[in-house]
Amino acid sequence: MEIGNTFICSIKDDKKAIITFTFDDALYKPAIFFSSELSKRGLKGTFAITTNFVRDSNGNDVNGTWEQWINLINASKFDVANHSKSHLDLTKLTPEELEEEINHARKILISKFKGQKVLCMVNPFNATNDVVDKKISEFHYAARNGIEGYNSISPPDKEWLRLNYKGIYHDTSATEMKKWIDESIKNNLWLIEMIHGVNGIGWEAAPDNVFRDHFDYVSSKKEEIWNATFEEATMYIREVQSTSINLKIEDRKVNVKLKNNLQPYFDYPLTLKTIVPNEDIKLTSNGRYIPFNIKREENRIFVYYEAIPKRDDISILF
Numbered sequence: 001m002e003i004g005n006t007f008i009c010s011i012k013d014d015k016k017a018i019i020t021f022t023f024d025d026a027l028y029k030p031a032i033f034f035s036s037e038l039s040k041r042g043l044k045g046t047f048a049i050t051t052n053f054v055r056d057s058n059g060n061d062v063n064g065t066w067e068q069w070i071n072l073i074n075a076s077k078f079d080v081a082n083h084s085k086s087h088l089d090l091t092k093l094t095p096e097e098l099e100e101e102i103n104h105a106r107k108i109l110i111s112k113f114k115g116q117k118v119l120c121m122v123n124p125f126n127a128t129n130d131v132v133d134k135k136i137s138e139f140h141y142a143a144r145n146g147i148e149g150y151n152s153i154s155p156p157d158k159e160w161l162r163l164n165y166k167g168i169y170h171d172t173s174a175t176e177m178k179k180w181i182d183e184s185i186k187n188n189l190w191l192i193e194m195i196h197g198v199n200g201i202g203w204e205a206a207p208d209n210v211f212r213d214h215f216d217y218v219s220s221k222k223e224e225i226w227n228a229t230f231e232e233a234t235m236y237i238r239e240v241q242s243t244s245i246n247l248k249i250e251d252r253k254v255n256v257k258l259k260n261n262l263q264p265y266f267d268y269p270l271t272l273k274t275i276v277p278n279e280d281i282k283l284t285s286n287g288r289y290i291p292f293n294i295k296r297e298e299n300r301i302f303v304y305y306e307a308i309p310k311r312d313d314i315s316i317l318f
């Protein structure tokens with residue numbers, strides 16, 4: 001019998017694709033529009049912040065002050081990525097300047113946004129080289145620095161710091177973006193959208209109705225996609241890539257623990273599925289009952305549930 005066999009889903013909730021929205025350049029006014037339109041639809045994204053843009057803001061310009069950004073982030077489910085200190089081409093800098101633009105910018109973001117991990121980098125102009133990648137990899141686990149295109153839902157090592165994106169420009173249509181979503185679902189891909197401004201504010205700003213149509217479409221596909229922030233997707237996928245299952249199958253009980261060697265930052269719950277003999281089961285983690293879903297697939301019964309590696313000690317009783 002295969003009762004007790006357990007699998008980690010490569011996408012949260014066993015969805016078919018991952019959709020990530022990234023918003024560059026600390027554009028505060030557009031950020032208000034995007035966070036409101038996405039939140040309304042139960043969606044979220046990642047703001048890529050250039051720290052000097054915020055430092056130099058007077059509160060009435062396009063970038064916004066620290067206080068404005070902190071309030072916006074706290075009121076939404078968005079997170080923050082590092083978009084450098086002063087938005088220079090990182091491939092043209094000295095080692096000291098790279099330290100400042102990459103690692104010091106991250107320190108500033110962590111000190112301003114309490115509770116944010118800032119594990120992801122978005123290079124200005126998507127410009128990078130091997131030296132820049134190496135610097136980024138000291139404290140970041142992903143960078144959106146590739147070319148126009150999609151990502152695998154399990155990027156190999158060398159691609160983690162060269163993740164691809166699809167840019168939304170002033171003339172990108174909702175019809176075209178719809179194709180990106182369909183393509184991602186069809187081929188099990190991770191789509192990272194690169195967005196700047198809206199309605200003439202910010203670089204290559206597209207009109208608000210285009211974004212509304214697009215977000216409506218993404219929202220209509222929620223059954224098939226996982227809309228993750230850049231950091232959530234990075235944590236989930238990195239955990240899937242390094243986690244192994246420690247399984248103990250007894251007569252009427254299965255015990256599941258997850259092991260990996262990742263840094264303590266990586267505490268995102270993974271979706272697991274285990275084959276069970278019937279639907280009359282109970283699930284506990286560390287002695288407490290936890291929620292689960294049952295799905296029948298062909299002639300097997302699966303229980304779906306969540307577990308955090310190295311923390312949750314799951315028992316399935318039947």
Ligand SMILES: [Zn+2]
Pocket residue numbers: 024025083087123124125
């Ligand atoms: Zn930028």
